[in-house]
Amino acid sequence: MHFTIASLLANFSEDKFVAPKVLEKKLGCDDPESQRELEIALDALERIGLLIKERGKYRRTSDDGLIEGRLRCSSKGFCFAIQDTEGAEDIFVREHQLSTAWNGDRVLVRVTREGRRKKSPEGEVKLILERGNPSVIARVKQTEDGFRAIPLDDRLLFEIALEPNDLVPDLSTVVDQLVHVNIRRYPLGGYLPIGEIGQILGSDAQSAPALDLICCKHNLMRQFSPAVRTAAATLNAQLATLDLSDRQDLRELVTITLVAPGQEPQVAFSLDPIDAHRWHLGIHISDVGGLLPRDELLDRTARRLGMTLATPELSLPLLPQELERLRLLPGGDRAAISLLIVINTAGEVQSYRIYRSCIRIDACVTSEQVAATLALGDSSGDWLRALIHLANAVSEQRQARGSIEVTPADALSLAYADEGLAPAIPLPRVTPWTSLVILANELLARHLAKLGVPALYRTQPVPELYAVQDFLKLCQNLNLPLSLDNPSQVTPHDYQRFMAQLATSDLAAVLQELLLDKLKPASDAAAALPHFSLATGEGYGHFCSPLQRYTDIVNQRILHILLTEGRDRRGPRAKERVNLGESSCLEQVNWTVFTTDTQREVDTLLNELVPHLQERERQTYTAWKDLVGLQRVRQVQACIGEVRSGIITGVQSYGFFVELIDFNVEGLVHVSSLKDDWYEYRAHAQTLTGRRNRLRYRLGDRVEVLIKNVDSYRQQVDLAVMSGGSQATEEDLNGASDNGEALPPSEDDAPENL
Incomplete structure (x- = not known):
């Protein structure tokens, strides 16, 4: 289908009917085939009781017995529906109750048996909301019934019937080859799923190109369709003649775009002194949210992608390069959202004002050019030095409240450029001016939060x-x-x-x-909640990367609504108005700035987007982590048979995990390889201890290990310990606790003979 059931249901609420024509526009159903698919889906959802139809319109009906979750299966066929709500129970689904759902699918499950004691509740899949595997990596085999693709992921417990296509007209030529298979039809009744080969990857996963393997495994779109690129070129031509006269004219400001590797030219800065201790700092953001037509092809494409994947080896943009007018580059006027801040030399914000603006870029400077200019040491770098001084002062202000901004070791790249060190989508390097981008995000999000405006706020829970x-x-x-x-x-x-x-x-x-x-991962939420890494509870959100994240586009649109449609006075009889873009309004406004209809419309939009954008972020992060992990594991693969140093990072009953220091890769020493003694596992102390030799393996012990085997696709490294560990004391052997008291063996702490 041209849409998923999840994206369709996201457009409904229980208190408002929606016409099919509205759905056609939102879902991009602009041809007879997709419109027919929508008609069939609406009819089916009405029949199973999820929608109610009146006068040709539909609304959602509540069913407390149905629970939404994502299916997670093991290679042995055990499946659980994992709910999004933290702390919610996982629901066990037996194989005959999967209703053709696969590992990774988003499903609606009805509980058939409540959980008791230590057993999970059981349920059955009633509806597949969204398929998690539009394509798979598989090996081709020939059977009596034709050619079959066997997925490499052993959690996908099915075969796919292959059909020839233009790429592979003769399937016998690819028998035993590893291929990328696009699913054309999912299982139907007793019929197998049907697929066709999209790419031939080679004889095995160990030798397949890393980028091809990751893009196929995670179904990443490496280029835009001709229709999307044509739409981008058309919009770019329209933007060249766009009338910007209704915006604040800030073209007289000297404005410079600063770009780090892997980032788009989407944030520019202006800086002018007020006196010896204060500055006018301008942070200007490309106004993608205001210029990208909502619910049209480009917007739907960006929404579906959710965010950019940017690494030194692979860049998958959110929007086509044809949209040059959305990039803050020299040559012509640019539409922006501008934040003009009065800030002192200590990095303290005294006031600010938000504008829908028209700016002109004087220069676009890369981080390498910044470094070269500063290295000259002459007056050409004075503006940059002043800007970086302010950025450092702002960073020190945040660190004083606890923000985690200590620069990690060079080997790490686990951070958003504008979100502290929270493990999320990486950008290659945190630049000196990143602190000012975080400041802009903070001020804009806090402004909306204090006015009671719903938006996509960023939140991060406290670590366990x-x-x-x-x-x-x-x-x-x-x-x-x-x-x-x-x-x-x-x-x-x-x-x-x-x-x-x-x-x-x-x-x-x-x-x-x-x-x-x-x-814990940071995520989007429709309410302003605390953010651990940034040590803030007043609201934080993303606004400054609209060419790389759809979240920023949505938040920019909400800013537009506030600045152009917000209620700037208590009521129609009130004479005094306030400027909803000024920081001073936060002390004056004690009324709801959005009308009831606007509030409902924004709330509905956010409730629709939050689950999708969270899932897209999770998928993008997983793909990035998979790519980094694959590259590291292949380095280990080249060292099979060598002995390397490591530290023990985890101990379980079946063995212990070792972080290989040279590679930042974790491998497993299985207990079956410890043949010098009989080892006991103590869960409380997290140790494996030999009965006779008293050799102990515990968290933090340094060991020398032999690299035995590497499965690069699954990123599994098998190790054998050669030396290391530590000697257990009598206290350890007697099961003493951390405070020296003898503990009777409990059910959880009893040694397990291995």
Whole structure:
């Protein structure tokens, strides 16, 4: 279909009917075939009771018995529906109750048996909302019934019937080859799914090109369709003659775009002194949200992609390069959202004002050119030095409240450029002016939050205490005594201090990455919630990367609504008006700035977008992490048979995990390879201890390991320990607790003979 059931249902609410014509526009159903698909889907959803139809329009009906989740299956056929709500129970789904759903599909499940004791509730799939595998990597085999594709992912428990196409007219030529298969039809009744080959990857996953493997595995779109590129060229021509007279004219400001590697030219700066201690700082953002036509082809494409994947090896843009007029480059006027700030030399904001503006870019400067200019040491770098001084002062203000902005080791690149060190989509390098981008995001989001305006706010929960405590135990065993200020909670100040302390260790790159891995992912929410890494609870959001994230486009559109349609006075009889773009209005406004209809429209839009954008971010991050992991594992693969150093990062009953210091890759030493003794697992102490030799393997122990085998596709490294570990004491052998008290073996702590 041209749309998913999930995207269709996202357009409905229980209190408002929607006409099919409205759905056709929102979903891009502009041809008879897609319109017929929409008609069939609406009819089916009405029949199963998810929609109610009246006078040709539809609305959603509630069914508390149906639970939405994403299906996660094991290679043995055990499947669970994982709910999005944190802490919600996973629902076990038996194989005969999957209703042709696959691993990764988003589904609606009806609970058939409530959970009890330690057993999960059971359920059955009633509806597949969105397929998680529009394509698969598979190996071709020939059977009596024809040619079949066997997925390489052993969690996909099915075969695909292959049909010839223009790329592979004779399927016998690709038997035993690894291929990328596009699914043309999913299972129907007792019939197999049908697919066709989109790309031939070679004889095995170990030798297939890394970029091809990742793009196929995650179904990444490496180029835009001709229709999208044509639409982009058409819009770009229209923008060249766009009338910007209704915007604030800021063309007299000297405005320079600064661009880091992997970033789009979408943020520019102006800087003028007021007096010896204050500056007029301008942060100008490309107004993609105001210029990109809503619900048309380009907008639907950007919404579907969600965000850019940018690495040194691979760049998958959000919008086509033909949209040059959306990029803040010299030559002609540009539409922008401008934030003009009065700021002192200590980095303290005194006031600001938000404009829909018209600007003119005087220069576009890369980070390399910035470094070269500053290296000259002459007056040509004065403007840049002043800007970077302000950026450093702003960063120091944030760090004083606890924001995690300690520069990690060079081997790490786990951060948004504008979101501290939260593990998320990476950009190659945090630039000196990044702090000002974070400032703009903070001010704009806080402005909306204090006015009670709904938007896509950014939130990050506090890390799990037990996960951080495990890391501290690892560091303690490495003779790095780190501790929490308050043993019962984790704070941003703790992380800030840990990052600084670890920077002096010879294992800085490994340990800092392990520490950052304990952070929970940041995500979008329709309410202003705390953000751990940035140490703020007043609201944070993304506005400054509209050419790389759809979230920023949405937030820019909400700013437009505020500035052009917001209620700037209490009521029609009130004489005094306030400027809703000025910081001073936050002390004056005590009324709702959006009308009831506008508020409802924005709320509906956000409720529709939040799950989709969260899922797209998760998928993009997974693809990036997969690419980095594949590149690292292939380096390990070249060293099979060699002995390398590592530290133990996890201990389980079946063995222990070792982080290879030279590669930042984790491998497993399986307990079956420990043949020198009989090892017991103690869960409380997280150790494997030999009965006779008293050799102990625990968190943080240094070991020398032999690289035995590498599966690069699954990114699994098999290791064998050669030396290392530590000697257990009598206290350890007697099961003593951390405070020296003898503990009786409990059900969880009883040693397990291996």
